[in-house]
Amino acid sequence: MRYIADFHLHSKYSRATSREMDLRHLNQWAKLKGIDILGTGDFTHPLWFKELEEKLTPLGNGLYQLKDISKKSSIYFILTTEISCIYKKSGKTRRIHLLVFAPNLEVVRKLNQRLEKNYNLHSDGRPILGIDAKELLKIILDVSPENFVVPAHAWTPWYAIFGSKSGFDSLEECFGEMALEIYALETGLSSDPPMNWRWSYLDKYTLISNSDAHSPENLGREANVFEFSDKEISYQKIIESIKTRKNFVFTIEFFPEEGKYYLDGHRDCQISLLPKETKKLKGICPVCGRPLTIGVLHRIDDLADREAPRQGGAPGFKSIIPLKEIIAQTYGVKKTAKKVKEKYLELIKKTEKGEFSALLDLEEKELLKIASPRIVQGIIKARKGEIAKSAGYDGVYGEIKILFEESKRVFQEKIF
Ligand SMILES: [Zn+2]
Ligand SMILES: [Zn+2]
Known part of the structure; x- marks a missing residue:
């Protein structure tokens, strides 16, 4: 089991x-x-x-x-x-x-x-x-x-x-x-x-x-x-x-x-930097002149001896977006909204093993029996990694956005 x-x-x-x-x-x-x-x-x-x-x-x-x-x-x-x-x-x-x-x-x-x-x-x-x-x-x-x-x-x-x-x-x-x-x-x-x-x-x-x-x-x-x-x-x-x-x-x-410490940066100065940018600045914040808080990516970069990851015999992993976040993004509201909580409870009560059933196990057609097509789309996109990320730094959480069809268009228009 x-x-x-x-x-x-x-x-x-x-x-x-x-x-x-x-x-x-x-x-x-x-x-x-x-x-x-x-x-x-x-x-x-x-x-x-x-x-x-x-x-x-x-x-x-x-x-x-x-x-x-x-x-x-x-x-x-x-x-x-x-x-x-x-x-x-x-x-x-x-x-x-x-x-x-x-x-x-x-x-x-x-x-x-x-x-x-x-x-x-x-x-x-x-x-x-x-x-x-x-x-x-x-x-x-x-x-x-x-x-x-x-x-x-x-x-x-x-x-x-x-x-x-x-x-x-x-x-x-x-x-x-x-x-x-x-x-x-x-x-x-x-x-x-x-x-x-x-x-x-x-x-x-x-x-x-x-x-x-x-x-x-x-x-x-x-x-x-x-x-x-x-x-x-x-x-x-x-x-x-x-x-x-x-x-x-x-x-x-x-x-x-x-996570709150992925990139380097200063929370109060509202600045986040990639490791190579921090190195160029010799670790000093261009806003306040004090040493930057070095994030996890930078630290791993310093200690790592491989360019690309190699798994070896380690267990695998699955990345998830919590269901409440998926629902919130589905409706374009905050995670703390009342509607999100209601929909969340309504949905997981219909599953056999709670939130992880919905996030990890149920196939699309099974999900469609218990959730709206748009929420299901969110879950499937999260599983496939069809997302945009803005990274956390110095105690500020990052943000993960699911690329629903319309936001994908907007996102792509911004990029290209
Ligand atoms: Zn601790
Ligand atoms: Zn600063």
Whole structure:
């Protein structure tokens, strides 16, 4: 059976998150989206941990379900958190985010107790610890060798292992001999697998993709797709699959241009630049004269050793545009419009497995039975990549426009 998994998200106890990031809503929205396995996020937070203990029931295989509802109406939860490390190394301030997986609540309790001795876990669902990422990795694996760590959104400028502002140029530089314990990297919204396949050093790492959602409707905007039999599914199987790529079929991806850090630029100066333009300007903003925020494309360009991507044995990927965005563009209104929400719910309630059925699975003629021809046209065009992109930079999201017949004409007229 196919399992769609999103491991990285934040609860209502993290900063700048929706109040609806609680277990009941997470379950409800995961069902609407077609997500089978969802990370809990934030397991280091004492209040969230308490909720997890009270409201989840263990299945004995490292996965959990909601208590008090039928087994069929609950998705699987897997215990995850994100920890932010801030520290100095080799004369530079480093800010590294790590995604942590744990095999059960008892292990989480131990890990939390261990960290609480020296650090504050209360103030944020994603705690900020003044600890070297390598030392944290040691502690996590010392508490249980079944714990698993993945550097989060590996390329974002400010908070990532390869980030241009406060990251490193290799995993060894960050983790030393502990780098052997790292098997996977989260690509983040601003990079997709082909960008990462340009750097041969990364060939041995599995690339995973998660939503990093702060509100329920962003769940699954990136995700991982596995193939397991119902009987074999477990925490251990999932981790093994991430390590070995066995049973790991593909990842679901944002178009990287839509991510907030794709190009270089300055948000306040409203300027975005391609890597080669930034290099010509020696990294200095032509508007304000300060150093530009170097985006993901530029960083990968600097570290890559291949002109073109080479996939090797890595899982494939599929790029999607979220259904709400497709519907909004269909009607030429904002994603937040009431009509969009109504149409969205109306449509996905008619599908077997929620939004992902519509985006990935259903053929055109099946889609036409449940959606208007124009929405179907939008879905099909998104699948085929018949889109125009304006890229994100320095914290500004990019935009992806579906080329409906008339906009295609306008677009082509503009270009030629
Ligand atoms: Zn993060
Ligand atoms: Zn500037």
